[in-house]
Amino acid sequence: MSLCYDLPDMIRRALLIAPYIHDFSAYDLWLKPLGLLYVAAAAEAAGYEASVINCLDRLHPAATAIRGPNRARTEPGGKGKFSYETIARPECLKQVPRKFKRYGIPIEAFRHELSSGTRPDAIGITSMMTYWYGGVAETVAIVREVFPETPIVLGGVYATLCPEHAREHVGADAVLTGPGEKAFVEFLRHEVGGSNGSQTRPDNLRPAYHLLRNLDSVSMLTSYGCPYSCAYCASRLLRRTFVQRPVGEVVDEIAYYVEQLRTDDIAFYDDALLANPEAHIKPILREVIRRGLNVRFHAPNGLHANMIDCELALLMRAAGFATVRLSLESVTREFLTDSCDKVTLEGFKGAVANLSSAGYPPGAIEAYVMMGVPGQRLGDVEQAMHFAHKVGALVRLADFSPIPGTKCFDTAVQTYDLNPGEPLLQNSSVLPHLVPGMWGEHQRLKMRARELNSRLIRRETAPMS
Ligand code: B12
Ligand code: SF4
Numbered sequence: 001m002s003l004c005y006d007l008p009d010m011i012r013r014a015l016l017i018a019p020y021i022h023d024f025s026a027y028d029l030w031l032k033p034l035g036l037l038y039v040a041a042a043a044e045a046a047g048y049e050a051s052v053i054n055c056l057d058r059l060h061p062a063a064t065a066i067r068g069p070n071r072a073r074t075e076p077g078g079k080g081k082f083s084y085e086t087i088a089r090p091e092c093l094k095q096v097p098r099k100f101k102r103y104g105i106p107i108e109a110f111r112h113e114l115s116s117g118t119r120p121d122a123i124g125i126t127s128m129m130t131y132w133y134g135g136v137a138e139t140v141a142i143v144r145e146v147f148p149e150t151p152i153v154l155g156g157v158y159a160t161l162c163p164e165h166a167r168e169h170v171g172a173d174a175v176l177t178g179p180g181e182k183a184f185v186e187f188l189r190h191e192v193g194g195s196n197g198s199q200t201r202p203d204n205l206r207p208a209y210h211l212l213r214n215l216d217s218v219s220m221l222t223s224y225g226c227p228y229s230c231a232y233c234a235s236r237l238l239r240r241t242f243v244q245r246p247v248g249e250v251v252d253e254i255a256y257y258v259e260q261l262r263t264d265d266i267a268f269y270d271d272a273l274l275a276n277p278e279a280h281i282k283p284i285l286r287e288v289i290r291r292g293l294n295v296r297f298h299a300p301n302g303l304h305a306n307m308i309d310c311e312l313a314l315l316m317r318a319a320g321f322a323t324v325r326l327s328l329e330s331v332t333r334e335f336l337t338d339s340c341d342k343v344t345l346e347g348f349k350g351a352v353a354n355l356s357s358a359g360y361p362p363g364a365i366e367a368y369v370m371m372g373v374p375g376q377r378l379g380d381v382e383q384a385m386h387f388a389h390k391v392g393a394l395v396r397l398a399d400f401s402p403i404p405g406t407k408c409f410d411t412a413v414q415t416y417d418l419n420p421g422e423p424l425l426q427n428s429s430v431l432p433h434l435v436p437g438m439w440g441e442h443q444r445l446k447m448r449a450r451e452l453n454s455r456l457i458r459r460e461t462a463p464m465s
Contacts (some may be wrong), residue, residue, distance in 0.1 A: 012185075012194035014043045015120035016211075018054045019139035020104040022087065023133050024096065024429055028080050029300050030267035032219040035156055035180065036126040037207035042181035043124075043206060047187055051120075052211040053113045055104040055139060058082055059214035062109030077322070078217025078265035090134065092424055096433040100153075102135065107142065108258065114146040115302035120190040123147065124184055125172065129157035130403065133169060140171045142427050155180040160238055161404050166280035179239060181205060199368045206253055209261060217259045217265035222284060225269035226336060228367050232373060235271045242272065244280050251287040258293045267298040269324075271418065274307035283346045285315040296320050302368045303328030306347030313354035324360065325339075325396065326351060328367040330376070331384045349391045356392060363457045367393040371445060372400035372431055372438065374415040381445055389456060395449040399428035399442070432455055 012030060018033035033054060040050040061085035062285045063072035072083035082103040089100040104110075122142055127136045140152060154172040166175045176183045188194070211219060225239035274281050297320055303461070305326040308316075328348055329405035348367070355365050371381045385395045402412035403426060413420045416435050423432065432439040432464075 010023055010106065011047075011049050012121040012188065012192045013049045013051070013118055014040070014188060015117070015123045015145065016050060016052045017045075018052070018056055019125055019132075020055045020102050020135035022080070022102055022134035022138070023129075023132060023427065024098045024100060025080055026084075026101075026103040028056070028082055029084070030078055030217045030219050030265065030298055031056065032212075032267075033126050034219050034221070034269055036124070037203055037209060037212065038212055039124055039126070039155065039180045039384065040186045040208040041190060041205040042185050045205065046185040046188070048194065050183075050208065050211060050308065051115075051293060052208070053110070053116060054212060055080055055135075057109055057214055059104055059106045059216065060109060062307065063105045073096060074216065077298075078263075078267075087253065090424055092422055093430060095432055098186075102138070103221070104135070106215050110139075110142060111146060114143065117175045120150055121194075122188055123152045124148055124180075124187075125152060125154050125156075125165070127154060129156035129248050129401075129427075130158045130423040131401075131425075131430070133162070133166065133423055134160050135218060136166075137170045139280060144171065150376055153184065153187050155184065157234075157238060158423070160331035161234055165421065165423060177327075182384065204249075206256070209257070215261060215265065218263045219267040220257070220262065221245070221269050221274070222273060222280065222432045223270050225307070227275055228272065230342070232370075232403070234403045234406055236403045237403075242275070243355050244276065245285065247283045248249065250284050251291065251293075254284075254288060254295070255291060255293055258295050260442045263295070263299060264285075267300055269301065271301065273301075273397065274312070277307045277309075277312055282312060282315060285312075285319040288319045289315070294324040296321070298323035301325070302329075305343050308351035308354055310354050310357065313351070313358035313360075314357070317358040317360065322364075323366075324364060325366045325368060328378055328384055328391065328393075329370045330373075331387045332376075332380045344385065346386075352393050354392045362392040363394060365393045366396045368398050369449075370394050370398050371402055371442060372428070374400075374411045376400075378441055378445070382448070385445070385449055385452060386429065389452040392451045392456070394456060397442075397446055397449050400427050401428040402431070404454050 010150050016036050019038055043050045054369045057070040058080045070084045074080040084101040084103045087102045119297050153174045153176055154170055155179045156164055159166045159175050160177040162177050163177050221306060223244040225242040226235040227242040229236050257266055292401055303326050327343055331446050350363055369384045388395050419427045432442045
């Protein structure tokens with residue numbers, strides 16, 4: 001579908017949409033449609049007018065007006081619960097005895113948002129987890145009803161990891177893979193023409209947060225990609241190279257969020273925030289402290305513990321790091337090799353000690369421990385949990401998600417007898433229900449983790465004798 005107009009100076013409009021999530025559970029942990037905001041910024045830089053509709057807007061009046069348990073709720077620190085509606089479970093998830101939900105603003109509110117804005121010339125939709133494609137397809141269908149003639153393009157993580165599936169199941173006019181800044185502008189030029197704007201370097205853009213309403217936190221990147229290549233991870237498939245942004249540019253962006261957007265909470269979405277610490281994170285944090293930028297930083301993604309020496313721990317504390325989650329993943333040799341040796345047991349222990357000395361109480365330091373990785377024994381998970389507990393970190397268990405294209409995927413498909421062509425089965429909370437015995441085992445491990453965690457917190461709060 002090509003809709004090139006004749007008027008060269010007419011401003012073309014791009015509408016960017018963050019779609020609904022279909023899942024058994026979803027929690028807003030500083031979730032922002034960061035990729036979509038980069039793409040919107042690129043469109044603006046190229047001379048297009050851009051607007052954004054966020055179906056996951058927790059603070060949307062229609063989401064907070066709902067009565068009952070499915071109302072959106074906001075918790076301190078920029079997190080919260082999405083509003084939701086229970087929907088039918090897809091056939092292949094019938095074995096999972098849980099309610100399936102559509103998370104996001106009520107459908108009528110979305111229709112209203114679509115039809116009350118200016119008519120777009122093209123629409124871009126993002127996608128995140130592969131197993132959330134049902135929400136993407138539903139979003140596309142609603143958009144189609146309102147704008148039957150407007151070209152729709154899909155990008156994002158799911159589009160990149162499962163492009164053929166997306167072409168077949170989502171109903172967009174085009175599916176673009178990989179970083180979308182340049183590709184989306186090319187799509188716009190081709191489909192709707194226009195664009196006299198000067199295009200800035202894609203790696204020099206700032207996400208278009210000014211287009212997002214109801215902002216109670218911000219997510220950002222100080223780097224793109226990851227220098228490692230762990231067997232279960234898709235980072236390299238999403239971005240081939242690892243690039244760290246210039247320190248000054250990163251700190252200016254943080255200052256903009258704090259001083260102009262008045263945000264108190266910033267989450268880093270980096271895959272490898274602490275890589276090359278002397279040249280990157282340390283100077284960033286020193287500059288944040290020097291400029292007196294008062295903000296809470298969150299690292300919901302696992303941090304590389306080996307990089308946290310005494311100085312970095314002190315800088316993190318002084319700069320306002322509030323959520324500190326370290327990747328431990330496992331303590332077994334073969335598993336650590338699959339994780340590219342990015343964390344060693346000594347390194348992990350040292351990091352917790354350094355963070356504690358810098359003033360973090362143990363309840364503030366968390367360790368991601370993986371479970372359900374093909375070939376992983378229950379005893380391995382237990383060992384890792386006990387190790388994290390012993391050195392003073394809270395245990396946060398993370399269920400394995402088989403991701404197409406990763407080194408682990410084929411083994412996972414064989415081990416767990418999965419249909420490789422069905423992304424719904426890649427949901428980390430689905431797998432334990434499909435594999436006989438796995439759910440019970442995981443429940444037991446989760447209970448054990450809770451016991452260890454409460455013991456750690458009690459130990460810390462007990463009065464000294
Ligand atoms: C931040 C993050 C999280 C956060 C927040 C996400 C949330 N609240 O749901 C937290 C830590 C909570 C999280 C949790 C999990 N995550 Co996560 N997460 C990420 C991460 C690191 C960054 C995503 C991101 O925003 N990147 C930055 C933006 C700029 O990139 P982008 O979205 O890809 O956008 C670019 C392109 O895609 C494209 N694009 C994007 N939109 C559009 C739109 C158009 C129109 C176009 C043309 C282009 C385009 O252009 C953009 C700019 O270049 C990715 C890894 C990664 N490198 O992407 C994993 C990732 C998405 N997560 C993953 C996993 C496995 C998980 C967990 C299951 C881990 C676990 N075992 O518990 C959980 C599950 C959470 C859930 N709710 O289901 C997997 C994906 C799994 C899957 N099957 O899809 C990834 C890929 C990491 C991996 N291990 O490989 N995650
Ligand atoms: S270090 Fe983290 S982001 Fe990088 S490849 Fe390994 S798991 Fe993925």
